[in-house]
Amino acid sequence: TYGKRVVSAEAFTSGKNFVQTPANMKTRGDWCMTQGINHFVLHVYVHQPYAVQPGLVPWFGADFNRNSTWFAEYGKGWTDYLRRCCALLQTGTHAADVAYFFGEDTPRMNGSQSPALPAGYDFDYINAEVLLTRAACKDGRLTLPGGPSYRVLVLPPSDTMTPRLLARIETFVRQGLILVGAPPQRSPSLAGYPACDRKVKAAATRLWGDAPCTPQRRSVRKGSVFHGFTLEQVFATLDVRPDVSHAPPELLWTHRTAPDVDLYFVSNQTEKPLECAPEFRVTGRLPEIWDAQTGTRCASALFDAGPHATRVPLRLEPAGSRFIVFRQPLGKRPSVRALMRNGETVASCDAVTQATPSASEPGNFVMAASVKPAKTILLPQQAARGVQNREQNFVVFPAHGNAWGDGHSGAGFSVGRNGVAVFEHWHQNIAPVLVWAAPAPIDRTVHVALVYVKGRPSLYVDGRLVQQGVASGQVPHPSSGEAAEFAGACEGLTLSKGTLTDAEIADSARRARGATASVRPAVAWPPVTYANSGALTLNVQASGLYAARLSDGTTRNWTVGPEPRSLKLERGTWAVTFNHPDRAPQTCRWAALMDWKEADDPLVRYFSGTAEYETRFVWQGSSPAARVMLDLGEVRQIAAVALNGRALGVLWKKPFCLDITAALRTGDNTLTVRVANTWFNRFIGDEQLPDDTGANEKGILETWPQWVLHGTRRPESRRVTLVNRKQVKKETPLHASGLLGPVTFFESLAIQ
Incomplete structure (x- = not known):
């Protein structure tokens, strides 16, 4: 960059239209920022001359325009994140x-x-x-x-x-x-x-x-x-020490420096929580943690100031990022080396040991995820050859092996309520190399680990070996990315080279169960901060006896009780209004949250756009030191939250969580959540109807239909969309959509 303060780049060009959302673009944007980009030129904003939706679409780029289902109304939450990041990354110079x-x-x-x-x-x-x-x-x-x-x-x-x-x-x-x-x-x-x-x-x-x-x-x-x-x-x-040490490979970073500040941007590039304790080559200054997504910042008291570097433990959410800012003199205030709850360590400055696969060889890798499938699948006969991938529910779709060359295959796996099927994809083959029939329906979240050793797959469910597959004769590779059409819930998908032992797989399953359990972590993060006065402040979400071991050899104790309040909206009346672009709004009343694509009504099943959820709940009152948080659980794809008529913000990535304290009342409350998905499902719905678009056999409009040019009535009035380049086929699987929950309210306490 040669010292230039602003480095611009065309952004988010590579990707499939109407699949990209702020959540799945975030890690790529963060990667660009760690490579030196600090000004994004969003690509592409297409002029829309006709009153059809979504209208003109190039074969590249994301749909940043007025006809997008999410960009115009909900995109500000994401672009605010980009603006904050870019403003900070234009500070000083690259170190x-x-x-x-x-x-x-x-x-x-x-x-x-x-x-x-x-x-x-x-x-x-x-x-x-x-x-x-x-x-x-x-x-x-x-x-x-x-x-x-x-x-x-x-x-x-x-x-x-x-x-x-x-x-x-x-x-x-x-x-x-x-x-x-x-x-x-x-x-x-x-x-x-x-x-x-x-x-x-x-x-x-x-x-x-x-x-x-x-x-x-x-x-x-x-x-x-x-x-x-x-x-x-x-x-x-x-004797030049690393600028950042003890950082796992999943954590990307960049460093900016100015006369009075050192600023590090760190990004979790995985879709699972990441706990680490990196050391930054800064001494004598206090670490502050700035969150560009929420616009909040705090002075963390959990750190270890060494003679050559400062270790700052971090706990990042899936695809999470933070700025670690060193600007205030350290002074004489003691830092926290470890925090215990009821005698058990819940936070520490000790280095975090990452689970490390064994040395990688061709055909050795692990794919794992916590899944709760919402449909059954076809379980073919296990075989080393064939094309038998019909009626599946892919967590990861197997990529074609030609990405790696002749003699190679891409591996993926499908999970249904009735079992698991593993496929490898290469020339004229999508072979079911491992098939396991579940002894009982999978009606809960399970941890599935697919372990390849020398080209042969083995399947572990909840840490236990349940099936061994066959070698295809190809050199298999893990395919990347969760399949957008997976029916059900999927958390913590990991793809790693090398293998793990049975004990490591069992431990991974235990940790995954803990991550997906409904029990909320006892501490917020960072768990101990400095108030403006310099006093230590404990940030927790559970009762107990807390003890902080300080750098000066002393211990600070807190007693937290009773248990902070929480409320889960498991069942109740949700009024869900679907705002159809071509007809009057449609209001449904649901006793429980559901995925739109599972609805019997085709107007809901194929809906694209914004649906407004409304429900009422009673809050019994908050503790004096509490902030009350709302966690929406799973959202597909983006949500705007209002409480008692007060807009609180847009949530666009996991965790879909925000502070509602300012709008919450003791007694009756009304929660409103506006949720938008992409155009994808409506495209599929329109393909179930007679075609009036005039598209050629490749799905491309060579000219606009006369009814568009002359503004006359559409021949097939039940169709909603028109696009110059078709995106789907009639049989393309629907994408998960809507507010899926569970919706939870909980207290977070800040105690000095």
């Missing part, structure tokens, strides 16, 4: 230890990272123009105007460099820069040939010596040249 030289050959789309960057460090690319005209060496660091600086300059694996550039790099090394790479042998240009080659060899000799060998470290005045070293070895020699 990186390594500058990888891009090379002088063109055209080039990507730079080389050789030797590879170790975990815990960050980098920027730099080109010849900047090295020649803007860079300087200050205090042994390669420095650019505006603030960015680098401890190490790495050359790409190339035997060419122009004499002018090599002379400039030689000057930097003599001033104290660390250079990593092999000596160039000649100039890539014929300008000044053959003298140019002699100049390159002479400068290379001054830097690398007469007979460079590997590995070699050579001092050149104030600087050094490393040849044949890994960057781990270079950093160990220089």
Whole structure:
């Protein structure tokens, strides 16, 4: 970026139309921010000239336009998140230890990272123009105007460099820069040939010596040249510690720095909760945790201030992200090293041990999820060949093996109330390599783990081995991503290379059961914070005897009781109004929440748009130190919440939870939740009806129908949508939609 404050990028182009939502775009957006993007240009907003919905749609990009079911009315919650993130990531400059030289050959789309960057460090690319005209060496660091600086300059694996550039790099090394790479042998240009080659060899000799060998470290005045070293070895020699250490691979990060603040953005790239305790290369400052989704921030008291870094335990929700901001002096206030509840540790600064699969070999991997299926499936005969994937309920659809090459297959699995089927997909095969018939209907949430060892699958249900499959003869790979059409509830889908032992699988199942249980965690996060006065504040959601072990050797105790109040709306009357775009609103009264696609009424089953849920409940009153939270449970896809007529905000990702204290009354209350899905289900509903669109055999409109151009009555009045490029077929499975719950109210206590 060469010190530019704003780095823009076209965003969210790659993806299937009418499937992308804020929730499933978040990790990709977060990934972009950790790569340096801090200004998003949403793609694509299509002009809609006709009064048909959704109208004009390109084959790429998300449907950011006025005809979207969610963007215009509910998109602000998500774009507020992007705005907050981008504003913070435009603060100061990017902090990186390594500058990888891009090379002088063109055209080039990507730079080389050789030797590879170790975990815990960050980098920027730099080109010849900047090295020649803007860079300087200050205090042994390669420095650019505006603030960015680098401890190490790495050359790409190339035997060419122009004499002018090599002379400039030689000057930097003599001033104290660390250079990593092999000596160039000649100039890539014929300008000044053959003298140019002699100049390159002479400068290379001054830097690398007469007979460079590997590995070699050579001092050149104030600087050094490393040849044949890994960057781990270079950093160990220089005593340059990682910027972020003890971070699991699922946690991506980036670091911005300014004179008075260090700011780290961290992102959980998985759809499961992530607990970790990363160390940040900052000392003497207090860690604050800022949540760009909610706009809230707090000073965490749970941290360990070491001599070289500060460890900050984190507990991130699925696809969760936070900013860790260091700006206030640490002072003399003690930090919390561990928090116990009733004698059991519930939070600690100790490093978190991640379950690590064994060394990965081809055909070794694990796919696991907690699922509660809502339909039965066809259980074919287990076989190493065949195409038998009809009437399934895929948690993960098997990708075609050609993504990995000949002789490879993509693996996926389907879960129904009557059992599990595992499929591998390659040329002319979607083979049922493992099939298990459940001894009793699966009517609850179960943990399903598919473990491949040397190409052969085994199935574990709730940590117990129940079925072994057959090897297909291909090299299987885990397919990525939850299938959007899965009927039922799916939580914590994980795909990992390597294998796990039976004991590790059983432990994973136990932890999954705990994560999906209705029992709420005893503590909020962070569990202990500093008030503005500096006093320790305990943040909990359960009664008990709490003890915080402090860094000064003392202990702080709290007694919390009685149990914080909670209320689950398990059964009651929900008035659900479907706002049809082509007819009067339709109000249904439900005694329990349900998925729209399971409704008998086709107007509900195929509905796309916004439905408004309304129910009444009685709240008995709150504790003095309590904030009352609302958890909607599962929502497909996005929800706007109001309580007693007061709008409280938009929820667009898990957990669908917010603070309702300001609007809650003691006694009777009215809860209103507006839920929107995508156009997908209405597309499928329209395909059940006669076609009046004039689309060709590929589903593409070559011209608009006359009834659109002239504004006359539509021939098939029961159809709702019109799109220039059809998205589905008649038999395409419906997507889960609506407020699925369970809906829960609970108290969160803040006690000094």
